[in-house]
Amino acid sequence: MAPHEGDEARAAWLRLVERTLGGRPASSLAARIEPSMLVEPLAPAGRLPPLWSRGGSAWTRLQRLDRDDIASARRGLENGADGIEFVLAGAPTAWRGGIEHAALAPLLGELPIDRLALRFSAGSRLEVAATIDDAIAAARLDPSLMRVSFGLDPIGGAARGGATLAKGQRDALVATVERLAGRGYRGPVLSADARPIHAAGGFASTELAYAAAAYVSLLRALLDGGVVDGVALAAIDVALAADADQFVTMSKLRAMRLLQARILAAAGLPPAALPLHAETAWSMLAAEDEGSNVVRATIAALAAALGGADSIAVLPHRAASAAGDAEAERLALTLQAVLAEEARLHAVDDPGAGSGTVESLTLALAEAAWSLLQEIEGLGGLPAAESSSWLAARIAADREDGRRRLASGEAAIIGVTLHRADGAPLPDPVDEAVGDPFGARRRAAPFERRSS
Structure with missing residues (x-):
C-alpha cells in the first residue's frame, strides 16, 4: 500500500524539526506527565468528536x-x-x-x-x-x-x-x-x-x-x-x-x-x-x-x-x-x-x-485511570482499597515522586524552588501533614522558609 500523502508530509515536517534540534529525535520533546506516562507534543491531529458543549453559555x-x-x-x-x-x-x-x-x-x-x-x-x-x-x-x-x-x-x-x-x-x-x-x-x-x-x-x-x-x-x-x-x-x-x-x-x-x-x-x-x-x-x-x-x-x-x-x-x-x-x-x-x-x-x-x-493525553489518562479503577474494584471497591492501604500507598508514591522532582530541579515552583526572591538555597524538605496519608499538602510548603 502506498504511503498516505499526509504521512509523507508529516515525515518531512518531523525531519525539519529534528534538524532544528541538532539531530536529536523529535521524540526527545516528549513530556513526562507521570512516571509511566509520556506525552508527545507533536502528535498528529486528533479525530475524536467534542466531548462537551455548554451550548454557548459560560460556566x-x-x-x-x-x-x-x-x-x-x-x-x-x-x-x-x-x-x-x-x-x-x-x-x-x-x-x-x-x-x-x-x-x-x-x-x-x-x-x-x-x-x-x-x-x-x-x-x-x-x-x-x-x-x-x-x-x-x-x-x-x-x-x-x-x-x-x-x-x-x-x-x-x-x-x-x-x-x-x-x-x-x-x-x-x-x-x-x-x-x-x-x-x-x-x-x-x-x-x-x-x-x-x-x-x-x-x-x-x-x-x-x-x-x-x-x-x-x-x-x-x-x-x-x-x-x-x-x-x-x-x-x-x-x-x-x-x-x-x-x-x-x-x-x-x-x-x-x-x-x-x-x-x-x-x-x-x-x-x-x-x-x-x-x-x-x-x-x-x-x-x-x-x-x-x-x-x-x-x-x-x-x-x-x-x-x-x-x-x-x-x-x-x-x-x-x-x-x-x-x-x-x-x-x-x-x-x-x-x-x-x-x-x-x-x-x-x-x-x-x-x-x-x-x-x-486525554486517552492516556483515561486508560491509566480505568486500569486503576479495575484494581480498586478487584479489591472490593473504594473503602476496601483504603482499608488495605492500597490507596494510601498509591498517593504516597505519587507524592514522593513529585517532591523528588522538585528537590532535584526536574520540576519547579516559581518563587519557591526557582527564582527565589532571597536567593537562598532550598531548605531540607519537611512534610506538612506527617502521619496523615490523606492530609492536604501544599507542594511548596516543604521548601518554604521556616521560622527557627
Missing part, C-alpha cells in the same frame, strides 16, 4: 466560602459571582476551618438564594441536606427552580476513614436522594469529590481513578437501593482539582467524561450528562512570592474552562497565608470574569478536540 462562577462570614459572601456576589460554594467544617475539602453546621441556615437566610447557584461541600453529613431544604422551604421557594448541588460525599468519607457504609447508612443515602428528587430538586445531591486526592499529592490518573471509583460506589448504592435509573444518574456530580499544568488539567476533565461514559456503558445504563465542578488546586498555592499564585490560578482556571468544567471556584492567591483577604477574593472572581467575558473561553465547544496532544 458558573462560584466563590468558595469556608467560614461564617456573610460580608464575604455579599462581597463575592457584588464582585460577579454567580453563586457560592459553602464548605462545611469537617468536609475533606475544608482546607482551613469550614462553616459549622449550626451557622449554615442563618447564612442562607441572609442571602438572595433564589438568584444564586448554591454548591455545598458537606462530606458525609447527610443531615446538611435537610438544613438546606428547610432554608429553601422557609423562603417559600420552588426547589425545581433552584440551582443546588448538595455535595454530599458519604462514600468518599467512608473510604478515607477506612470503613464501608453500613446498610442503615445506605438506606439513609437512598432516602435522602429520593426525598430531594420528590421535592423537585434538579441539581446533584451526591458528589464523587476527588479534590482531596489531588491535595494529598495524588497524580492526575490517581485522582481520576478515585473519582471514577467513588462515582461507581455512589451509583451502585443508589441502584441497589431501588432508586430509578434517571434519578440515580441525575443525583451524582464529580469534582476535580485544576492546577497550573494546563494541558494535564484540560485532558483530565475531558478524560473524566470518557470514564463516566464507559462506566455507564459497562453497567448497561443510557448516556447521561455529567455535572463537573473544578476548583483551583490547594496544593499549588505558595505562601512565598504570593503574586505567582495569581498566574498559577489564571492558568488553572483557563484550563478548567477549556476542559469543560460546568462550574469553577478559584482559590484566592493569599488563601495559604491570609484567609479572608477581601482583595484576594475580589481578584479571584475578577480573574474568572476576564476569562469568561473578555477572553470568551466558553464560546467554543471543547477546544481540545482535534488537538493530537490533548486527545492523546
Whole structure:
C-alpha cells in the first residue's frame, strides 16, 4: 500500500524539526506527565468528536466560602459571582476551618438564594441536606427552580476513614436522594469529590481513578437501593482539582467524561450528562512570592474552562497565608470574569478536540485511570482499597515522586524552588501533614522558609 500523502508530509515536517534540534529525535520533546506516562507534543491531529458543549453559555462562577462570614459572601456576589460554594467544617475539602453546621441556615437566610447557584461541600453529613431544604422551604421557594448541588460525599468519607457504609447508612443515602428528587430538586445531591486526592499529592490518573471509583460506589448504592435509573444518574456530580499544568488539567476533565461514559456503558445504563465542578488546586498555592499564585490560578482556571468544567471556584492567591483577604477574593472572581467575558473561553465547544496532544493525553489518562479503577474494584471497591492501604500507598508514591522532582530541579515552583526572591538555597524538605496519608499538602510548603 502506498504511503498516505499526509504521512509523507508529516515525515518531512518531523525531519525539519529534528534538524532544528541538532539531530536529536523529535521524540526527545516528549513530556513526562507521570512516571509511566509520556506525552508527545507533536502528535498528529486528533479525530475524536467534542466531548462537551455548554451550548454557548459560560460556566458558573462560584466563590468558595469556608467560614461564617456573610460580608464575604455579599462581597463575592457584588464582585460577579454567580453563586457560592459553602464548605462545611469537617468536609475533606475544608482546607482551613469550614462553616459549622449550626451557622449554615442563618447564612442562607441572609442571602438572595433564589438568584444564586448554591454548591455545598458537606462530606458525609447527610443531615446538611435537610438544613438546606428547610432554608429553601422557609423562603417559600420552588426547589425545581433552584440551582443546588448538595455535595454530599458519604462514600468518599467512608473510604478515607477506612470503613464501608453500613446498610442503615445506605438506606439513609437512598432516602435522602429520593426525598430531594420528590421535592423537585434538579441539581446533584451526591458528589464523587476527588479534590482531596489531588491535595494529598495524588497524580492526575490517581485522582481520576478515585473519582471514577467513588462515582461507581455512589451509583451502585443508589441502584441497589431501588432508586430509578434517571434519578440515580441525575443525583451524582464529580469534582476535580485544576492546577497550573494546563494541558494535564484540560485532558483530565475531558478524560473524566470518557470514564463516566464507559462506566455507564459497562453497567448497561443510557448516556447521561455529567455535572463537573473544578476548583483551583490547594496544593499549588505558595505562601512565598504570593503574586505567582495569581498566574498559577489564571492558568488553572483557563484550563478548567477549556476542559469543560460546568462550574469553577478559584482559590484566592493569599488563601495559604491570609484567609479572608477581601482583595484576594475580589481578584479571584475578577480573574474568572476576564476569562469568561473578555477572553470568551466558553464560546467554543471543547477546544481540545482535534488537538493530537490533548486527545492523546486525554486517552492516556483515561486508560491509566480505568486500569486503576479495575484494581480498586478487584479489591472490593473504594473503602476496601483504603482499608488495605492500597490507596494510601498509591498517593504516597505519587507524592514522593513529585517532591523528588522538585528537590532535584526536574520540576519547579516559581518563587519557591526557582527564582527565589532571597536567593537562598532550598531548605531540607519537611512534610506538612506527617502521619496523615490523606492530609492536604501544599507542594511548596516543604521548601518554604521556616521560622527557627
